[in-house]
Amino acid sequence: MENELAEISLDDLRKGSDRVLRKVYEDNRAKFLNFAKRYHLSEEENVDVYQDAYIVFYENVMTGKLENLTSSISTYLFSIGKYLIFDRMRKNKKSISGSYDLSRVSESDEQISAFELDGSNLTQEQKLLKEHFKTLGGKCQELLTLFYYRGFTIQEIMKAGNYNSENVVKAAKSRCMKNLKERIQENTY
Amino acid sequence: MDKELLLYNYFSGQLTVEQKILFEELLKTDVSFKQQFDFEKDLKQVIRNTEKDVLKEKLARFEKEISSEAPVRTLPHTNYRKWAIAASIALLVGLSWLGYNNLSGPNYNDLFEENFRAYPNTVFEISRGESVETIERSAFSQYELGNYKDALAGFEKIPSADRSDYLDFYIGMSYLNLEQYSKAQDFLQKAAESESKLKAEAHWYLAMISLKTKNKEQALRWLEILVNQFDYQKERAQEIIEALN
Numbered sequence: 196m197e198n199e200l201a202e203i204s205l206d207d208l209r210k211g212s213d214r215v216l217r218k219v220y221e222d223n224r225a226k227f228l229n230f231a232k233r234y235h236l237s238e239e240e241n242v243d244v245y246q247d248a249y250i251v252f253y254e255n256v257m258t259g260k261l262e263n264l265t266s267s268i269s270t271y272l273f274s275i276g277k278y279l280i281f282d283r284m285r286k287n288k289k290s291i292s293g294s295y296d297l298s299r300v301s302e303s304d305e306q307i308s309a310f311e312l313d314g315s316n317l318t319q320e321q322k323l324l325k326e327h328f329k330t331l332g333g334k335c336q337e338l339l340t341l342f343y344y345r346g347f348t349i350q351e352i353m354k355a356g357n358y359n360s361e362n363v364v365k366a367a368k369s370r371c372m373k374n375l376k377e378r379i380q381e382n383t384y
Numbered sequence: 385m386d387k388e389l390l391l392y393n394y395f396s397g398q399l400t401v402e403q404k405i406l407f408e409e410l411l412k413t414d415v416s417f418k419q420q421f422d423f424e425k426d427l428k429q430v431i432r433n434t435e436k437d438v439l440k441e442k443l444a445r446f447e448k449e450i451s452s453e454a455p456v457r458t459l460p461h462t463n464y465r466k467w468a469i470a471a472s473i474a475l476l477v478g479l480s481w482l483g484y485n486n487l488s489g490p491n492y493n494d495l496f497e498e499n500f501r502a503y504p505n506t507v508f509e510i511s512r513g514e515s516v517e518t519i520e521r522s523a524f525s526q527y528e529l530g531n532y533k534d535a536l537a538g539f540e541k542i543p544s545a546d547r548s549d550y551l552d553f554y555i556g557m558s559y560l561n562l563e564q565y566s567k568a569q570d571f572l573q574k575a576a577e578s579e580s581k582l583k584a585e586a587h588w589y590l591a592m593i594s595l596k597t598k599n600k601e602q603a604l605r606w607l608e609i610l611v612n613q614f615d616y617q618k619e620r621a622q623e624i625i626e627a628l629n
Contacts, residue, residue: 213573254439344431
């Protein structure tokens with residue numbers, strides 16, 4: 196039953212609605228904060244960890260890494276949260292041995308092992324690329340995001356973006372890429 | 385094999401085993417292929433980073449709203465009401481006295497006041513003396529009278545299975561008129577995402593809420609969708625966009 200609920204939510208989340216995003220965020224927040232309490236970080240840190248865990252979860256849903264859940268969303272968030280908390284404790288130089296409940300750590304969860312935590316640091320070149328990407332028209336940003344972030348095929352983009360044919364999508368994509376490259380070149384010379 | 389297709393298959397996760405071998409070979413031997421690949425890989429990373437920024441911003445907003453809503457709920461109703469009235473009077477006096485036109489930047493309150501009008505009931509015909517007084521009809525007549533609390537109570541009595549697609553809009557509008565912006569936003573967002581006839585209107589009022597809550601980015605986002613996709617209030621929306629920028 197819980198599985199079924201979790202799957203419905205993943206599909207709903209994938210549609211990209213803010214309302215669902217918020218609902219899932221709110222529905223799991225109290226549970227998560229309660230779970231995190233045992234690790235004795237501050238309340239503020241726990242909220243930060245929850246947000247980071249939620250970002251990893253959401254990204255995995257949107258990029259297709261996480262297609263369906265074997266457990267509930269909250270369990271998935273706990274598993275990510277646990278890694279993030281330990282990471283934070285290591286940085287705070289707190290010991291994680293002793294009285295902490297480590298029972299959850301041993302749970303094997305192959306879904307979690309795939310998640311990436313870093314990737315948020317951009318090189319100088321990438322930062323420049325980001326600035327130019329943001330100056331592209333909305334339609335171009337959307338198309339490139341569907342392709343490179345969501346992993347949509349040309350055909351899926353055609354349906355999602357109301358394009359008339361695959362060729363129109365392909366042409367639009369080349370135009371956007373060309374446009375992006377031109378913007379970068381204009382600014383490097 | 386077409387190099388462009390190879391890259392396309394790589395990024396959409398569709399490389400076959402043979403293509404993968406060819407792909408790796410090209411990365412070693414073909415400089416321009418490698419350059420193109422690196423560019424697209426960077427772009428992928430950049431877009432992921434951009435999406436993350438957007439998401440972080442949203443979560444921060446949710447968190448802010450959750451923590452600002454929480455204490456209000458625990459206050460006794462009458463007390464809260466009294467304070468709310470006192471606060472609005474103080475605010476009114478304060479604002480008019482300040483003559484806040486000389487403050488820099490767009491004047492969100494002015495933009496809101498100039499542009500916000502309660503939306504009329506356009507979906508439900510009310511004729512007096514009808515014998516079957518359904519809940520919905522009476523809720524709409526409360527709405528028309530400006531008794532938004534009673535209207536809401538009526539709307540909420542309607543089981544969700546029986547709710548017409550325009551109801552989210554009117555529930556949202558009732559909350560908006562009661563100045564409960566966060567709830568108003570939730571329902572209007574539903575209406576904006578639905579296929580209801582009032583989709584465009586929902587976008588407009590979401591922009592109004594963003595003005596009221598001084599969220600420029602969000603206001604611009606709603607207005608731009610409105611201008612690009614709908615005709616409703618198009619000129620006004622355009623003017624507000626210009627005023628905000």
